[in-house]
Each structure stands twice: as C-alpha cells, then as structure tokens.
Amino acid sequence: MHQSSPKTPNYELWTELFNPTNTEHFIGNTEIVESVVKWAEAWNKGHKQKPLLLWGQSGSGKTCLATLIAKLNGWDLFELNASDFRSKEIIEKLAGAAAMNASFSGNKRLVLFDEVDGLQSQDRGGAGAITQLLKESQNPVILTANDIYGDQKLAPIRGSCTVLEFKKINYLSMAKRLREILTEQKIAFDEEAVKELAKNSMGDFRAALLDLQTLAIEGSITKENVASLGYRERQEKIFTVMKQVFSGSSYKEIRKSIFSSDLSNDMIFFQLETKSLNMT
Numbered sequence: 001m002h003q004s005s006p007k008t009p010n011y012e013l014w015t016e017l018f019n020p021t022n023t024e025h026f027i028g029n030t031e032i033v034e035s036v037v038k039w040a041e042a043w044n045k046g047h048k049q050k051p052l053l054l055w056g057q058s059g060s061g062k063t064c065l066a067t068l069i070a071k072l073n074g075w076d077l078f079e080l081n082a083s084d085f086r087s088k089e090i091i092e093k094l095a096g097a098a099a100m101n102a103s104f105s106g107n108k109r110l111v112l113f114d115e116v117d118g119l120q121s122q123d124r125g126g127a128g129a130i131t132q133l134l135k136e137s138q139n140p141v142i143l144t145a146n147d148i149y150g151d152q153k154l155a156p157i158r159g160s161c162t163v164l165e166f167k168k169i170n171y172l173s174m175a176k177r178l179r180e181i182l183t184e185q186k187i188a189f190d191e192e193a194v195k196e197l198a199k200n201s202m203g204d205f206r207a208a209l210l211d212l213q214t215l216a217i218e219g220s221i222t223k224e225n226v227a228s229l230g231y232r233e234r235q236e237k238i239f240t241v242m243k244q245v246f247s248g249s250s251y252k253e254i255r256k257s258i259f260s261s262d263l264s265n266d267m268i269f270f271q272l273e274t275k276s277l278n279m280t
Contacts, residue, residue, distance in 0.1 A: 014213040015206050018181055020068055027177050027205055028060060028169035035164060036065060040073050043108065043140050051134045051141035053116075053158060055148045056166035059204030062144040063114055070110040075140065078111050082118025088125030091133065099137035109139045117145035119153055127153040134160040168203025171195070177205075178212055182221065189221035197226045 020026045023033050032054070039049050054062040070077040078098040080091075099111050111133075119127055134141060134157065143161065148154050175198040182189045197215075201208035215225050 014181070014209045018209065019064060022072070023068070026061060026065065026068065027173055029065075029166050032164045032166060033065060036069055039162075040069050040140070044073060048138070049140070049162075051137065051143060051161045053143045053145065053148065053161035053163045054166060055117075055145040055163065057168045057203050058146055059201070059206035059208075060166040060169055061205065062166055063112070066110065066112050066114075066142040066144065069142075070112075073108070075108045075110045078109050079114060080112070081114040082116075088129040091126050091129035095130075095133055099133050099139050099141065111137065111139055111141045113141070113143040115145060116143045116157065117147050117151060117154060119151065127157065131156045131160055169205050171198040171201070171203070174198040174201065174205055174208055178208060181209075181212070182216070185216065187216050187220065190223055193221050193223045193226045196223065197221070197229075200226070 023037060026033050036052065036054075039052060042049050054065065056062070067077060069075075078095070080094055095111055095113075098109055113130060116130065130143075143157065145154070148158055148163070172195070175195045178194050178198060179189065179191065182194070194212075197211055198208055201211065211229055212221070215221050215229060218225055
C-alpha cells in the first residue's frame with residue numbers, strides 16, 4: 001500500500017480536472033492521435049481537410065481528443081450534441097454560420113458534432129443537413145459516435161468523413177495513469193487494486209476515473225472497496241440495460257441499448273432469458 005498525506009479535498013470532477021493538456025498525456029489510440037494532429041496541421045497550413053468521424057469504445061477519449069486539438073491549435077470550439085440534432089432547421093441555424101465563418105477572434109473554429117449517432121428516430125432532415133454541412137464547411141469539423149453502423153441515416157455522413165475507430169484502452173496503460181493521479185493527489189493506494197479497477201472499466205477511462213474519485217473520497221484505494229464498487233456498478237448497469245431493452249419501441253432502440261453497454265453479451269442474454277422465464 002502506497003501511503004501519503006492527502007491533499008485538501010477538491011470537489012471538481014476528475015474527468016475535468018485531469019483532462020490531458022497535451023498529446024503525451026492522452027491515453028491509448030496513439031496512431032489516431034498522430035493522425036488527428038497531422039490533420040490539424042494541414043488545416044493550419046491552409047489545406048482544407050475532410051471532416052473526421054471518431055467512433056468506437058465509450059470513454060476512450062473521442063470528445064476529449066477533439067477538444068484538446070482545438071485548444072492546442074488556438075481554435076475556438078463550437079459544440080453540438082444529440083439534443084441539437086432534431087431537425088434540418090436547427091442544424092442549419094446552430095451550425096451553419098459556425099462552419100462557414102471564422103470566429104469573432106479571427107481564429108479558426110472547430111465544429112464538433114458530439115454523439116452524432118444520437119439522431120432521433122423521428123429525425124426531420126437533421127442527418128441530411130449535417131451531411132450537406134460536412135461538404136460545404138470552411139472550418140475543421142469533427143464528429144463522434146459510439147456506433148456508426150446501427151442506423152442507415154449515418155451512411156451518407158460516414159461517406160463524407162475520414163473514419164477513425166477508437167479501440168479499448170489497454171488496462172495497464174490506464175492503471176499507470178491512475179496511479180500517477182493518486183500519487184499527485186497524495187491518496188494511499190494498493191497497486192493491485194488500481195490495476196483491478198482499470199481492468200473492470202472495460203476500456204472506458206472516463207468510467208475508471210469516476211470510479212477512482214468515488215473511492216478516493218473514502219480515503220484510500222483497496223482491493224476490498226474496488227471489489228464492492230465493481231459489484232454495485234454491475235448491478236446498476238444490468239438494471240439500466242434491462243429497463244432500456246424492455247421499454248424500447250423499435251429494434252434499433254433495443255439494439256443501441258445493448259451495443260452501447262460495456263456489459264458482456266453473455267451477461268445480457270442471461271438476464272433476458274431469466275426475465276423471460278419469470279414472465280411465463
């Protein structure tokens with residue numbers, strides 16, 4: 001157990017407090033980071049580039065990388081998320097000017113469509129408006145998504161972008177960064193406990209960091225409190241996924257609930273089978 005005197009509590013979320021300030025601090029997906037850095041350099045040299053579509057593992061840093069690239073290049077950030085994608089009119093009103101013009105400061109503006117796979121099932125031209133904007137934008141554009149193949153509306157968006165798939169972050173790399181954070185915060189920890197927490201996160205660094213902060217409030221990171229947290233989190237996730245599956249009004253909604261979960265298929269199907277037997 002690593003012992004140290006804890007710092008005065010800081011109640012800021014660690015997902016914000018420990019956002020990377022440079023690419024060296026970014027965990028995982030090194031090749032993608034290098035590609036996006038080169039993409040930004042080309043924009044800065046006046047060479048217009050295709051929009052980027054970053055997709056894959058939840059919590060692997062897609063949005064984090066987009067915001068980091070804007071910061072490192074002195075670009076203003078204009079961000080929209082799933083709740084803004086309801087119709088063609090909203091897309092054109094909110095993002096049209098941002099994509100075509102420089103910011104008031106004269107800097108380039110990065111237009112970020114976050115969680116673009118969150119387009120509503122009753123989408124009223126939003127997907128088409130995004131596709132058109134991608135073709136016409138005079139500013140850098142990045143889109144993020146967890147699943148880009150579950151909805152046919154995303155096909156034209158995929159075709160307008162350079163598509164980069166984020167993979168799960170290796171748990172050993174995550175554990176190394178988590179230990180650095182704990183050491184900086186002067187919080188006692190057991191190395192094996194931190195490694196187990198990282199492994200339990202299933203490649204989701206954001207989830208690991210939130211779990212770590214939750215446990216750090218108790219004063220130290222031990223195997224016992226990591227084990228109890230893991231069990232509690234699994235139960236909560238199972239309940240949430242089952243609720244989404246049984247309340248889904250379409251195949252697409254149910255598929256997305258299962259796909260976006262980091263629970264194993266075996267665990268999900270076991271729960272579905274158990275639920276079905278109880279209903280008969």
